[in-house]
Structure formats: C-alpha cells, structure tokens
Amino acid sequence: MPTKARATATTGPARAREDIISPQALSSLSAGAVSAMSAVGAAVLKRHKHAMDKKPEWFWHIFAKCEAKAARIAEQAARAPQACGDAAFIETxxxxxxxxxxxxxxxxxxxxxxN
Structure with missing residues (x-):
C-alpha cells in the first residue's frame, strides 16, 4: 500500500532530494502500482519526445520532479477515507x-x- 512511500521517502538523504522517488519508496508500493507508474511514465515520455530530444538532461530532471510530485499527490489520495488504496493511487x-x-x-x- 502506498502509505509507506512518503514516510520512507522523507528519511535520511532522500529528505534533501524530494524531487526523486527513492528506491525504498518504490519498494513499499505494490507491483501493480509500480507497473502502472511505469506505463504512465512511458506514455508521458512518448508524448513529449520532442522536448526530451531538445534538452535531455533538463527534461529528465523535470520528469523526475513531476514524477515524485505526482506520487506524493497520489499517495495522499490513496490515504483518503473513501479511497481504495492502490486503485486510488494509480488513478490519481x-x-x-x-x-x-x-x-x-x-x-x-x-x-x-x-527572455
């Protein structure tokens, strides 16, 4: 269940870099959630290939920040009282x-x- 992800991501050295998802946070997610995250990430990469080709280093940095922020938002949604855990996480x-x-x-x- 994604509830452990945020707690794990904010301990130790990961606290200084919240723009990336730590391996510990990923390991606390279900296999289905990680698979869905991969599929969504691949679709976003495919959609914005032109931007990735122009400035790859900048693009990957921004992608990592957006990915981590989306995971934090999704985790909050998964913890809502009416949420269905992983389903709410993946959807959000x-x-x-x-x-x-x-x-x-x-x-x-x-x-x-x-400029």
Missing part, C-alpha cells in the same frame, strides 16, 4: 503526471519566450 498518479509534465514544459517555453 495517472491523472497527475501528464498534467504536471505538460504544465512544466509550458512554463519552460513561456520562460524562454519572455
């Missing part, structure tokens, strides 16, 4: 990651146009 993650990544890319493009 699948909804959040594409939106976060699109917003980050649009903000970056807007910043480039204003």
């Amino acid at each position: 993650y699948a909804r959040s990651l594409p939106k976060l990544m699109t917003a980050a890319l649009k903000a970056h493009e807007k910043g480039l146009r204003t």
